[in-house]
Amino acid sequence: MKKNQTYFLQTGMTLIEIMIALLLGAFLLGGVIKIFVNAKQTYGMQEGLSRLQENSRYALEILSKDLRLSGFQGCISITDLTPTNTATTAITSPVVAPAISSPTPATIIVGYNGSEASPVTTTWSPALPSALSGLATPITPGTDVITVVFGESCGGYLSADMASASSDIQISSSNTCGIVDGDPVLISSCSNADLFRATTGTTSTLIKHNAVSLPATCASPPCYKTSSEVFAYRAYSYFIRPGASGEPALWRYDNTKAASSSSNPVEILDGIENLQILYGEDTDADGVANQYKTAANVTDITDVASVRISLLARTSENLASQTLTYDYNGATGVNPGDRRIRRVFNATLAVRNRLQ
Template sequence: MKSMRINQAFSRSQHGLTLVEMMVAMTIGLVLLGGVITVLTASQQTCRVNEAMARMQENARYAFQLLSRDIRMAGYRGCVGDVVAITNVLNNKNDFLWRFDQPLEGFEATSASGWTPALPSEVTSPLKGGDVGRDVIVVRGVEDSYARVISHASESADPGVELGSDFGKELQKYFDKPPSNSSFIVLASNCQGITVFQATGVSNVSGQKIIAHASGSGEPNTATMLGRSFTGGEVVRISTRIYYIRTNPGGIPALYWKRGSEKAEELVEGIENMQIQYGEDTDGDRAVDTYRTADLVADWENVVSVRIDLLVQSVEDNVTSQSQTYTFNGETVTPTDRRLRQVFSTVISLRNRAP
């Protein structure tokens, strides 16, 4: 009996959860779980935005680095500078790709699908359409490192240009295995003159490289003689580089370049638009007096700097919660997608025309 009374008392002291208590507990748990999910979702979205922004900034920096490297060196002619005119012995020296007497040239997008002056056929598949067009810039000049000329025969007997051994790696690669197309164009210069010609062969004699530059029927050069002896000068490979906006295979606008007669190559994706103005010196003091678009430049020889505006978009869509309105080139645009966009600007001085 005593034991029974103890068990009954213990049984009466135990209590369970009612249905109401269980529902309240479940509701509190759901609220907490919803809060955690909201925090995680917000953190994930913030991470996507920050990552997209960082990638846009990186793409803009890299695009400016590539453009600046070439534009700064436009007009390089060795120690003679721009005092002496270039002697060009190429058969096609007046063609668009080989007009090295004009190191810088631009094409202004006057509409979504038109440029002034008209684009040459060498600019393949430029991006058209949209709210504004995309400008195109052309830089003609040095391609890579130089080689020293240790011997160059007189004009009466000119077997070729003999080079020294202090080659840059890129130039060594081309001289060891020169391409068979017209992109192997070189510039020979010293402090008295400059000549552009095509190398028709490279031989190795006593450890030195000999560059031949044949002329005549079927040859790329109009003259075998280069106009002077370049002993003590230098030889550099040169080409024409065209920078423009084009859609890549993934459907994303990107900055492309085309070197000489080679195929166009993608450089940086996410570059949606490029607008360019040219700083022109109108009084001869080598300082910018006014910035003009390409169609209004009076004399390309007077351009001493280039101002570039890039509109960069995030590669991924649905980064923002709604369409992001932006202002570029004086126009305010509301796109149909939900990508991030940012405008970046820089001014590049042409070193070879600086005061």
């Protein structure tokens, strides 16, 4: 008798096939991981560079705005009239505030050149004023400092003529001045200008003062009429020092207020490692700079027609695969010893109120 035999076909994979499949899968997975890592690194670098560029442009915008305004006091030029100053004494009430110097063509821009010696020393030329040299966290050695003085327009047009030279000043309700007790105020017409401090009782539309006479030379009031304007008086110093995050940062000190650990100076933004400034002297009175010098080498600050700013910015993290050297302020091939990316940003600005 013939027996029926049943044959079964082999199913599944052999060990060799499994090993080949695992190897191919590992290659594919490795490729995916590499693509992901590269994409993450590229994204991190792009984000870091974008922030670096954004911070640098904003820093240049802030500095440029104030430098262009230096010496501004309305329709009368600082070169034609220096404001009469009644705020020459420090005050302790209602707020603590230092004495204010009247702006002049020689003081609307003042530069301080950081030591360029090697190694860098903690000195500046000319010497820093005590308000800046005495900061709890010192300014970064070797970096420059600049102070600019101007009246900031805030829509403070007089809503009524001053009845007398000692009258309170009424300004339009649409102003954005935000002037409070103790704030320095600049008032000007096309023929007069005065600097004083607001006193107790000042509101958003009424500025009280203790000036004996505004203007000091007014023979027949009203000398300040509705065409006159009130400005928020600014005297800012810009410099570099470590920020709250520990990164180098651009800071601004308000010279019209007392130093405060919480509000003066204020950090503008981090990632700015160095600030270098050159001053363009107009030696032939044609309104154009003939030569650029450091603050220490300027012959006559009143001849400065333009300012050249150079910022060195860096990323907050080590984004490069290796240490990158950079060129800055005449130094070439500088090795910072880290893998941060650095960029240099420059701007040349006219001192407009000296060119009028």
